[in-house]
Amino acid sequence: MTDPRPVSLQIRDLCKSFYGVPAVDGVDFDLVGGEIHGLLGENGAGKSTLCSVLAGLYRPDSGQVVIDGQEVHLRSPDDAASHGIGMVYQHFRLVDSFTVAENIMLGNAATLGRKARRTVDERVQLIAAEYGLDVTPWAPVWQLSVGERQRVEILKQLYRGARILILDEPTAVLAAHEADRLFEALRLMVAKGHAVVLVSHKMQEILGHTDRVTVLRAGRNAGAGRTDAMTPAALAAMMFGSAAAIDPTSTSSAISSPGATVLALDRVSATGDHGRTAVDDVTLEVHRGEIVGVAGVAGNGQRELHEAIAGLRPVGSGTLVIDGTDCTNAGPKARHRAGLAYVPEDRLGTGLASGLTIEHNIALRSFDRPPHSRLGRLSPKNMRATAAGLVRAFDVRGTRDGMPVSFMSGGNLQKAILARELTEHHEVIVAAAPTRGLDIAAAETIRGHLRRERDGGRGVLLFSEDLSEVLDLSDVVLVMFKGCIVGRFAKADVDLETIGLLMTGAEAVAM
């Protein structure tokens, strides 16, 4: 069933923008059968857009995709599959209650009926044995481990005849020994003439398991070449650009020496959604008059850390002190009272109740005390007055009487959250991805608020996947990798190359 000819794929000058913002801007990419090709870049570099174009999910605005010397137009995932492109997503697309074989033949009408099923079982076993991807065809998927599920996803693509396999962050969910097995299987595939694209921002993985690597930065090619000719430092420089990217004129703290500690974490650990340790022994301090920025690739425990600080996730061990009050075991409300303002990652759903009005959402923290209520009775008049005042003060646009906030745009949602959080009593602000998805003007407004808070003598802990934002705003930069703080830099001695290496976990290699 394997095509003996090695497959080849070229992408020429590919462009794709969303709402006028280019996500991929003139990218070239080459792939040949028999290689594992690493695709490296930080969040938002354009990796997933490029892969989605190949998977037939997005249609490019311009540029060419050439497979085996023929230009192709990939209009749908089916189209991509018929050209031999298979994509394995980070979040598996399997039906839990179906068996392995049923999942593999899903969407394949020719495989209905009991006899056909037996054939499928046999073929699945055959392919599985060929690539060392052992799974039981008749096992229901809900019984499988994460590593086995991933094998099912890969088998599904091979069964459909994929010759180009794209894996998006395949090891993010795997334990170390499972990752090793995965790479063994990938090696077998390329030995048979397949091509594998490995999307990753783990440098060790790219260096250890790929033949060639292409680096993207801000939607453009930042470098490509044979992996054995690359060094971690060179790759980090390609990923994050040169140090000149830091704006030397960016404001720094008005207070020269940091003030009292407003947030202190001592050896804090927390568990992630799947029971694994996501925050591992984190110690950090935020002082008055400083912005502490946490840099890191998404999924390295940042979300769990700020949720643990906000009280939305239990602190497993260690202590957490907000402005002198021990809040280790306190609920969100007590932490808020102790002086914490929190701008969560997801605006609609956590930061705001999406189906309710702006008045309701502005009063979310203060509805149970005067002036918004007295003796358990709400004062709609005062709630309206507060909301109207804050909407004006924070320039929140697009609100209408009785309208659910879900009709507002992202920038205005974020302004509404800040309006509420910054008006309540607070000494420290924890802001998670505060400008994600916002246009430049709205993002700058939000950053301005954070700077003003800092200059007003409060502490700010900023989580952002946008490294340039962290570097631009922060007085102290922390780097988070695999749940740990792996680096701490004062603004003056920020070393972009080292930060890049730490973020991608390559420091061990470099040293």
Next chain:
Amino acid sequence: MIAGLVVSPRARPAMAVRFGVPLASLIVALAVGALVLLAVGSDPVEAYRTMYDASLSGSAPIERTLTYATPLILTGLAAAVAFRMRTYNIGAEGQLFAGAIAGSWVALILPADLPSPLMLVLMLGGGLVAGALWAALAAVPKAFLGTDEIITTLMLNFVALALMNYLIFGSLSFWRDPRRPVPQGKKIPDAAELPLMSGRLHAGFAIAVVAAVQLWWLLRSTTFGFRLRTIGDSHRAARYAGIGVPVATLIVMSISGGLAGLAGAIEISGVTKSLEPRALAIELGYTGIVIAAVARLNPLGVVPVAVLLAAISTSGSSLQTVGVQVEVVVLLQGLIFLAVTAGEFFVTNRISRRPTATRPAPPSAPAPASVADVDEPSAGLEPMTASPTARTAP
């Protein structure tokens, strides 16, 4: 589907839409029903007049309709308050039985010469508490262990029904009248009967209406209502705001169960006068869920919807006297409810012609004034793209 039409959610339906659409739906249902009646050889005009006469014309039909609507209002409220918090108590049926059993027990155990107001307060209070406790059997595991309340409340309905049947048909219990050979409940004392307001309409109807207004006020104007609405919209936002979801679950389930229990006690006191399983097990609890859904979980909306449903039900039997088959009667009832429920789509969504511009203005927000208004598309902003709440007709 019709080409060139775009469906987008309305930010805030206008009053005319909110009341006009259900009315139009009713007319559509009656028109379709007329065709059905013609098809089976009945005269639609005569049939509709008979229905109207039997349920809404004159004092006796109106009293009968409102009497039947009384427990439906209460079970409708029971479902509405729980569903508002996205706690799916579908156990109003069983909670009503629990209230009926407890209410009749209180009425029978107290001295028969107690002053009537005191007797009624104790009896209806007993029903309310029993309904709340029955709901607590599901609410406590839900609040602290996260069990699925849909399953537990549903199962408890069958337990309560079996218990009630056992008390009357299966044993010589305290509730059963020993002097009669056929199984029947003991009659409650006269002091435990609700006074009549007009003709045959008992005061329970007034209690139900007051409960609806109270509940509306509770949801709208108290901090408890604020908590409940926040939880109903998003558990995560509620936790963020420091609202305790387990405690709120217990309170809401108690209110919900209490209302259903009150309905059971009122039925005993105002209608059956004894624990009468066959008269009580007529799916009043399940019908309450339908009523709450049609009323869009608004307590004030529950009252007219319950009365409409009661009118349809009471008029249904009269249709058979003019030769309309019982199947057609059920079909007519179904049509009216289907139309009113389906009409809901047009209340919450706007249908418009596909705009010619490539980027239409947000459906309800004012025209974008600056860049800051039109950055990232959030739910509902962009009717043409893959926003989860907007659909485009092909």
